[in-house]
Amino acid sequence: MKNSEELIHILGAGPAGLAAAYSASQAALPYVLYEASDQPGGNARTLRLEDCLYDTGAHRFHDKAPKATRLVKELLGDDLLPVNAPSVIYHQGRFLDFPLHLGSIVRSLPVSESFHIGLSFVASRLHSSNGTGSFSDVSISRYGKKLSEMFLFNYSEKLWGLPPEQLSSHVSGGRLKGLNFWSLLRDSFDRKRIHSSHLDGQFYYPKYGIGMIAERLANTLGKERVRYNSRITGLRHNRKRITGIEINQTELIATDRVVSTLPITVLVRLLNPASPERIIEASRSLRFRHMILLVVVIARDHLTDNASIYFPDRSIPFTRLYESKNRSSFMAPPGQTCIILELSCFLEDVMWREGESRLSELAKGMLKDLFNVREDEILAIDVERIPFAYPLLGIGIEEKLCLIIDYLRTFENLQLTGRSSTFIYNHIHDLILSGTEVIKQFTP
Numbered sequence: 001m002k003n004s005e006e007l008i009h010i011l012g013a014g015p016a017g018l019a020a021a022y023s024a025s026q027a028a029l030p031y032v033l034y035e036a037s038d039q040p041g042g043n044a045r046t047l048r049l050e051d052c053l054y055d056t057g058a059h060r061f062h063d064k065a066p067k068a069t070r071l072v073k074e075l076l077g078d079d080l081l082p083v084n085a086p087s088v089i090y091h092q093g094r095f096l097d098f099p100l101h102l103g104s105i106v107r108s109l110p111v112s113e114s115f116h117i118g119l120s121f122v123a124s125r126l127h128s129s130n131g132t133g134s135f136s137d138v139s140i141s142r143y144g145k146k147l148s149e150m151f152l153f154n155y156s157e158k159l160w161g162l163p164p165e166q167l168s169s170h171v172s173g174g175r176l177k178g179l180n181f182w183s184l185l186r187d188s189f190d191r192k193r194i195h196s197s198h199l200d201g202q203f204y205y206p207k208y209g210i211g212m213i214a215e216r217l218a219n220t221l222g223k224e225r226v227r228y229n230s231r232i233t234g235l236r237h238n239r240k241r242i243t244g245i246e247i248n249q250t251e252l253i254a255t256d257r258v259v260s261t262l263p264i265t266v267l268v269r270l271l272n273p274a275s276p277e278r279i280i281e282a283s284r285s286l287r288f289r290h291m292i293l294l295v296v297v298i299a300r301d302h303l304t305d306n307a308s309i310y311f312p313d314r315s316i317p318f319t320r321l322y323e324s325k326n327r328s329s330f331m332a333p334p335g336q337t338c339i340i341l342e343l344s345c346f347l348e349d350v351m352w353r354e355g356e357s358r359l360s361e362l363a364k365g366m367l368k369d370l371f372n373v374r375e376d377e378i379l380a381i382d383v384e385r386i387p388f389a390y391p392l393l394g395i396g397i398e399e400k401l402c403l404i405i406d407y408l409r410t411f412e413n414l415q416l417t418g419r420s421s422t423f424i425y426n427h428i429h430d431l432i433l434s435g436t437e438v439i440k441q442f443t444p
Contacts, residue, residue, distance in 0.1 A: 014042020019435025046209025
């Protein structure tokens with residue numbers, strides 16, 4: 001019988017940690033939630049620049065996990081808005097629908113290039129090989145080499161920092177599921193199917209930004225249950241259980257049960273006594289991509305009609321642009337809009353340490369070249385750095401990850417949940433669901 005009176009210590013107030021705390025509260029289980037920063041949300045927060053709101057990522061909420069959807073609808077009520085804002089790919093001065101469909105390709109590309117795309121797909125079907133299961137293999141088998149090289153490979157290498165043959169197919173985040181050349185062809189003759197469930201232009205979005213989900217969850221918990229500005233700086237253990245957590249290098253708290261949403265590499269490093277060398281070595285193989293956001297307030301009512309714009313072209317340093325106002329009109333006042341440009345990098349990259357003035361010039365130059373944004377139209381610009389944005393799912397990490405997970409499972413009172421903690425590329429609805437489910441491990 002599990003002791004329901006044991007206190008659950010939840011590390012990290014991102015979506016998964018907040019959902020875990022909410023689930024514990026609903027089950028009348030005692031808990032405390034620790035967050036290093038001064039606000040909830042993790043990498044799914046909403047911030048302000050001048051009179052505009054923007055999210056720390058191009059977040060949206062998809063109705064793909066019924067339990068998570070019910071919870072978010074209960075929390076937000078009428079403040080959860082249905083949105084239909086498609087995304088596009090920018091390619092050599094033209095915009096193509098994302099995800100791709102053949103009609104958009106044919107309309108946007110020269111006939112000769114479209115013909116080569118078709119031939120490439122036929123060739124991929126005639127010469128199918130036993131690949132490694134890489135992103136490259138899966139993309140070519142579904143789209144053909146030509147289309148993959150044009151739109152998928154350059155973008156994936158910019159986003160992930162590795163060539164596509166070294167990436168797991170899971171880096172697509174499910175966006176290739178159900179998509180192939182035949183679906184592109186079928187959709188080009190059936191416009192209604194273009195708006196079917198495999199496209200992500202239809203979603204839910206909170207009235208004042210994605211951070212409302214975290215804020216509403218946090219509000220249900222009560223201030224006495226959430227400790228902000230409480231960074232986890234150590235975890236003590238006796239090789240069987242986590243016995244204590246160190247806060248801000250000054251406070252040691254004895255623990256009964258622990259739910260961690262910390263990046264798995266950080267968790268391994270914080271253990272005291274230190275993890276075995278084989279575990280430390282395996283954790284060095286796990287890497288994260290970090291994001292730099294260039295946030296620009298522009299004196300226009302809208303810059304585009306799209307939720308997001310993707311940039312596979314190598315000549316453009318940014319991977320994606322999103323416009324807050326196209327998710328909710330309440331994100332910016334009339335006559336203004338807020339544009340967010342994303343750069344993806346490693347911590348050791350020069351770009352991560354680049355000064356704000358240089359980054360701002362990159363943003364201004366790109367907006368001028370692609371959208372004719374004048375200098376006097378830019379009302380404000382800021383830089384926001386988002387660490388541990390994406391787990392880097394390279395080929396061959398599974399063995400190292402399993403080794404680490406198996407080691408962490410030897411601590412009988414420790415559970416993991418969240419994107420960075422489980423090293424899974426998932427979405428907000430997944431995080432909320434996994435956070436609520438993990439508490440079931442502690443119920444009698």
